[in-house]
Amino acid sequence: MPARLAILADPMIAVLVVATALAVLLPATGDARSAAQIVSNAAIFVLFLVNGMRIARGEIARGLVNLRYFVPLLAWIFGVMAMIGLGFMQLAELALPPLVALGFLYFGCLPSTVQSATSYTSLAGGNVALSVVGAALVNIAGVFITAPLFALLGGGEAVEIGYETIARIGVILVLPFVIGQAVQGWTRDWIVERKARIAWLDRGVIGIAVYVAFSGAVEQGLAGMFGAVQWAVLIGLVSAFLAIAIAGAWLAGGALGLARADRIAFLFAGSQKSVAIGAPMAAILFAPEMAGFVIAPLLLYHLLQLVVAAPLASRLARTPL
Template sequence: MMPRRLPFVSDPMIAVLLLATTLALLLPAMGEGREIAGDVSNGGIFVLFLVNGMRIRRSEITRGIANWRFFGPLMLFVFGGMALAGLGFAAIAASVLPPLVAIGFIYLGCLPSTIQSATSYTSLAGGNVALAVVGAALINIAGVFISAPLFALLGGGEAGDIGREAIIRIGLILVLPFLIGQAVQDFVIDRVAAQRARIVWLDRAVIGLAVYVAFSGAVDQGLARLFTPADWVVLVGLVLILLALALAAAWGAGGVLGLAREDRITFLFAGSQKSVAIGAPLAAILFPPASAGFVIAPLLLYHLAQLVLAAPLATRLAQPRH
């Protein structure tokens, strides 16, 4: 019998992120070209959130709100505990890393959890998959409304103008298409469900383009000059420590809440993982290109690390207990 391959080995999202950052380093979009790429990215983000509104069933949202004993603490962990952890790590990073990169830890902490990998690892670990699907949808919808104001509250204004103009952009590019998708959902949901494989690639393409535009701005601002190899070592170390603490805290919180093992596994992955699918597009809206690449650096490393480390963890959790 062939051994089961770990999800991160074949996850195309890793290749997309690496390709986008490498392309930005070698062939960054500059001047008018970056403006055009930014406009295309914003158009892609609009379409992505329109499709998300079409495919996330309203019944899932209703079930999530009804199960407040599980999702209430999960929301507090994702947007409360993780945001405060990000704030603490930003304070540590500020003494050794460029300011915009340090602020990126706050941004990371304020984001919702990822949908696809959280549910995949929950399934692999033998957790409550139905709860993971509903939870991921509910948290990501909440993130559209919560992440930006929370980031601004915790000091994100230092990285960019999180004011009226940014709120309007979020409303037009994220919230409006999602609400339109919800409104027309009954007429298109079956056709959208039939195109699931193509929609996954739409997700990846939009995220990849947003990352490319962001890192192009960072390269234009002298990423190689401002960010030394020693800085990368420090950043990777801080990201790995944050991820380890998030996993330990999420597992511990599930125990304190007295959750069944299957639900505790769901809480572990839904609570500790962070979404580049929300983070990269939102950064493209909130920050000027000169800042966005630096701000999302912790997020990209965290996302890659969670894919690599969560797979063996899920496999271990799936093993029978003695």
Template sequence: MMLRRLSIFADPMILTLLVALSVAAVQPVAGHSAQMAREVSNIGIFVLFLLNGMRIPRREIARGLANWRYVLPLTVWVFGAMALLGLAFQWLAAGWLPPLVALGFLYLGVLPSTVQSATSYTTLAGGNIALAVIGAALLNIIGVMVSAPLFALLGGGAAAEIGHDVILRIGLILVLPFAIGQAVQGWTAEWINARKARIVWLDRFVIGLSVYVAASGAMAQGLIGMFAPTDWAVLLALVLALLAAASWGAWAIGAPLGLPRADRIAFLFGGSQKSIAIGAPLAAILFASDVAGFVIAPLLVYHLAQLVLAAPLATRLAEGPR
């Protein structure tokens, strides 16, 4: 069991990302086909957020808003401290990596937490599961509306100008379907619950397609040729340093907040893990296809690293004091 938890393929999302990147490297989509793939990806993103709206119970959102002692600091940490950390790491990376890849650290910093793995590792570590679910779900809802403007405010406008057309696309592709899902969930809850396994695979397919389209654009622009082995080493080192800073900070802040150990564990994973489920679709809307692949490069490495390293961390926390 422990070997499976520590395996790089223990989470199917890792395999999904690796397949998407491998196919993009061997057979990138380009030209008219790239535009068609982008449109298909946008349709998939709409469906994904529609299902998200159906899946997250309104009562959980209300409960999360009521628990301000946990949710408010977590929101400030994720969209404040982590955003500033991303900006700092962008500056650090600027002297070593291509500018758009360095910009990806800022993009990574403004994203919300990932719901699935943050909840899974909170469970494995013996943390407050309900709080983890509510907190991560709320952050994802907030992130749909906050991440893009925050990215532009902190310096991302050079790659993605957040004009009326971008705001309209975010509203139509992300916010509108989620709102529709929330409105109809009373009639669709039974249908959703009966098809949970299929919907999870649909999630992975849509995220994988978004990554494939973005990576294809980067491959067409010569991403592989721009990166020497030392560049990949620098990218990995910076990502691991950011993950370590995020994890340490999210754990440390729990003490002055007076959070119980179970809540601190939920805060740790909710505050340090980043969502490719929001990051990849949002990048498909914000950036041109020849830009998106570069910008999400740190996010892809971070996501893989957080899934692999969170397992032993969660196991160690589970063995600690209650």
């Protein structure tokens, strides 16, 4: 399939479209929303349990050894990208609803993708092994870093990270991952053999989280808050954010003196953002009537990063020098 059509083959796009459409047409409200939130939390628990089972402890150890790549990648994703998100939030506040503007800071603090960043690194001729390990480590770090970093940079406008929020993150995200790591000696082979089916678990959980979040936003009048001008501003800002992320990650990799294959891995890990972490975490951090507004920029960014990544990877593969 031509690179420019690769996005059409990504099932995640269909899942996001269906979840959003269902939320618009049949939103979960009242008691139904409470029940849907319980289902979403349970599904997120299972997802992170499986993540703990499938990320090998040896991969984590190998990644930690490559400090020349991993430390700058962490600094870029949770430092530079977070600050860019803060700047775009302040810019977006001039034209967009406050919670939607806050979404720029939120996805700026998120870790990078695993599956798509690795796939495009492979397509571009980059270091796939480094991409897999680096993305896995960044996502593990994101479980611990994203929420407090977001609260720190967002101040009073962001979610308050109190004991209750910490407890929810611990029980729904950290605990199942630790359990998965502890039992992976007995379960990892079974999980790896069913990789394709497990991928649908990822998509299903994300779809549920997006549905619950957007149901709350629809109930609060999301559709009526956006006119043509607001949509143009949102799309323009998300596009500019992505352009800065891609150019910055590529230049940062060059400044670090990384080999071309490693630089390509840094590019995709450093510029892409994970809806697989972002949607479930938003369901934990925010009330449903808030979460849909906050993740709106993330979902648009996810779509645009896939649109851009395929032709970019193809171009890098054709220009090996």
